[in-house]
Each structure stands twice: as structure tokens, then as C-alpha cells.
Amino acid sequence: MIGKAGKLILLAVLLAYGLQSKAQDNIIDQIIWVVGDEAILKSDVEKVRIGMLSRGERIDGDPYCFIPEQLAVQKLFLDQAKIDSIDVPAAEVARGVTRQENMVISNLGSKEKAEEYLQAPMTQLREEWREDIRNNFLVSEVKKSLVGKKGNLTPSEVRKYYAQLPKDSLPYIPTTVEVQIITQEPKVPLSEIDKVKERLREFTNRVNAGESFSTLAIMYSEDGSAPNGGETGFSGRAQWVPEFANVAFSLNDPKKVSNIVETEYGFHIIQLIERRGDLVNVRHILMRPKVPNEELEKLKLRLDTVVTEINDKKYTFEDATVFSYDKDTRGNNGLMVNRSESFYYGTPRFTMEELPAEVGKAVDKLQIGEISAPFKMMQKNGKEAIAIVKLKSRTEGHIANVSDDYQALKEIVEGHKQEEILKKWLQNKIKSTYIRIDDNWKNCEFQYSGWVKEE
Known part of the structure; x- marks a missing residue:
């Protein structure tokens, strides 16, 4: 075996002469x-x-x-x-x-x-x-x-850093907002659900008859994995919603297609690719029932009534959040949480660019405490919803100062x-x-x- 010193000598020699092709004189690769x-x-x-x-x-x-x-x-x-x-x-x-x-x-x-x-x-x-x-x-x-x-700092170190910065080098803190939201999902007619299930059963029969699951996923799946033939990549059970994970981890025959699985994202059929210990790689086809426009309009009228009744002091926006479909905000008086930096740690403050586009557009026109008109938005699960938002607070963009922006400055100095x-x-x-x-x-x-x- 070559020891460490011998390996270093060998690398140095190769560095000097490059890696040569035995069949040709030209260098096909080189240690640089x-x-x-x-x-x-x-x-x-x-x-x-x-x-x-x-x-x-x-x-x-x-x-x-x-x-x-x-x-x-x-x-x-x-x-x-x-x-x-x-x-x-x-x-x-x-x-x-x-x-x-x-x-x-x-x-x-x-x-x-x-x-x-x-x-x-x-x-x-x-x-x-x-x-x-x-x-x-x-x-x-x-x-x-x-x-x-x-890397941690004391308050005195942050203040000292701030005091030493030239005025034209002080960081600019962009406008941030705190937003409360109520969402409602329209009722999907059973006829539309039946259409989706029938389509997925058709795909299952076609795969069983010899067609490629991957090709069908590319052509028909409504999930982001569609361009990759529906393949999810190796994932652990915790990475998926329970309904999907339970079926994915129960599969043991790559030639079989699962029964139809319903999740918050829609309806799926799943096929096993490979399992490695606690990880599994599957492909799937996702389809969502179509929501008729009249159902969306009905929901807009219903939430419009909610806005009117809140403005008439019949109840508060916070009271109404218990009926929201958004499980992430429902138990928090509708307050949205910004998890752009980490899934586990969040802040209620968003820059306008960090908000979902439809929410940002609605919030931009509001005064503090004002409630928006109902608007249509796409949720994280890919489903359409009707929402109303309330602007809880707005901090206008400004040059950083210690009293208002201590945490932001602390993060900059720690960096x-x-x-x-x-x-x-x-x-x-x-x-x-x-x-x-x-x-x-x-x-x-x-x-x-x-x-x-x-x-």
C-alpha cells in the first residue's frame, strides 16, 4: 500500500505531467x-x-x-x-x-x-x-x-458596531408587514371527484396493460414531479403527508399500482421504484378535481358578508379565524408566519416580496387594521381558495437604528x-x-x- 508520503509524491508527479491517455498524447484530464x-x-x-x-x-x-x-x-x-x-x-x-x-x-x-x-x-x-x-x-x-x-454577541458589541459604521454604510431595512388571513376552500361537486377517480383508474388499467407509468405522469400529473415521470426521489416517511406515506411504504411490488389515495393535495396513484431501509423512492400521478367558477363566486359572496359583519362590529376578525381552512394560522388568530429562513423557526414579519403574490397585492392597498375584499389565491397544496386578509402592522422601510432594529443588526454583526x-x-x-x-x-x-x- 502507498503511505501518505508516497501518495503526496505521486500526486506531485501527476500534477507536473497531467493524466495522460495511454492511446493518445493529448491530456484528457489534469490534476490542477x-x-x-x-x-x-x-x-x-x-x-x-x-x-x-x-x-x-x-x-x-x-x-x-x-x-x-x-x-x-x-x-x-x-x-x-x-x-x-x-x-x-x-x-x-x-x-x-x-x-x-x-x-x-x-x-x-x-x-x-x-x-x-x-x-x-x-x-x-x-x-x-x-x-x-x-x-x-x-x-x-x-x-x-x-x-x-x-459567534454570539452581547448587546454592547452590537451597539459598538453600529456606532462605528459610517452613516452611508448603515444597512437599509425594507418595509415589513404582519398579516392575518382567513381562507375558505370551495365545495367540490361529487361529480368532479368521480371524474378524477375514473381517470386514475383508467391510468392504472393502462399501466397494468403495459404502458409506462412515467410517461402517463409526464402527460397528466398535476404535481411538480411530473417532468421527472412522477418520481419523488428517496424520501423518509416524515417528508410526506401521512396518507401518502402510509401507502408508499406499504408497497412491495414495483409492477403494481396502488389504490387511489386522497390527500390534502388531491388524488394519487403510486408505484414503487425502490426501497432502501427507511427511505423509499416512488413515482405518482396527482390529479385535482376541477372547481366550477360558480362555487368560487358563491364563496366570495360568503366572505364578503363576513367582512361586512366584522366591520359592523358583530364579531372580530380574530373570532372568524376559527372557521379558516388554513391549519397553519387558524390556531394563531390567523397570523401568518414567515418560514423563509427555516421551517422550524419563523417570524410574523414579511417583506412584501416574501408574501404569496395574491396576498401581497391585497395587503399593498390596506391601512393598518383594514380588511381586504375577498380574493382568489393558490394555496401551498395547489388548491384554489378564497381569502380575506387583515393588515395587523406595517413598518416602513428605513435606515437601521439600534432601538428599532436591534435583532436585524445583531444578525448582521454576528455574520x-x-x-x-x-x-x-x-x-x-x-x-x-x-x-x-x-x-x-x-x-x-x-x-x-x-x-x-x-x-
């Missing part, structure tokens, strides 16, 4: 950086560059300087993850792979276009993404452990402090790590110093 005992290939850089473009991500500066340095930084954090024996939950990786796949397909238009652009089948891409997402998780955990409590801690750690890590860069890749303005070692 060596970080510790890990190599960065030219093909690694290309893969990251193409991946970023496929996700619509902007690359600042020269990608052939920016990307190799970012890969080198990642390898330093991954080395620390090994030292600290940090592990990654499989379910967390599976969720990330599914999000990545959906994002790429959405940006490129279809699964087929994504495979053509990225020059690999989706199964191979998913495995590559799995490794990338696992590495990103490890890097994130190392950063958290390095920052720890050192700066954490960056300083991580930068100092990285600079020390760079100094103590063997690093070699190909001469053709040295002429860059790097974010961190010390990459190019003295010969």
Missing part, C-alpha cells in the same frame, strides 16, 4: 491542485461550473479561479470533518438530492434536457449530487462547531464575526496543509492568502 493528500482535477472544475449554470447560479469573477479555490476550501473543511468524526443523516441527503433534481429540471425544462445538458443519465447525476450534498452538510457542521458560542472566525481558521489551516498548484492555475486573485507556497 493538490490539497493535503487530495487532488482537484480540471474535470472537477468543469463539473462544478456546468452544475452552477444548470441551477441558474451566478459565478462571480473568473470561474477557473473562483471554483478551484472553493473546492480547496471544501477539502480543508472535509478534512476537519474526518478529524471530528462528523456523520450525515441519510434522510437529510435524500431530501437534498430531490430538491437539487427538481431545481435542475425546473431550470432546464425537462428530465431529458437536463440529462442532455449535463451529459449523464439522471441516476448517475443523483449519485454525484448525493456526494456533493453530503459534503456540503459536513462543511456546514464543521463551520457550526468552529463558530460555536464564539461578520463568524466570517472573521472562519477566515482566521482557514488561514491557519492553509499554512499547515501541503498545497501544490499547477503553474497555469496560479495567476489568480484568491480570496484567501497562502495558497501558493514558496518553492
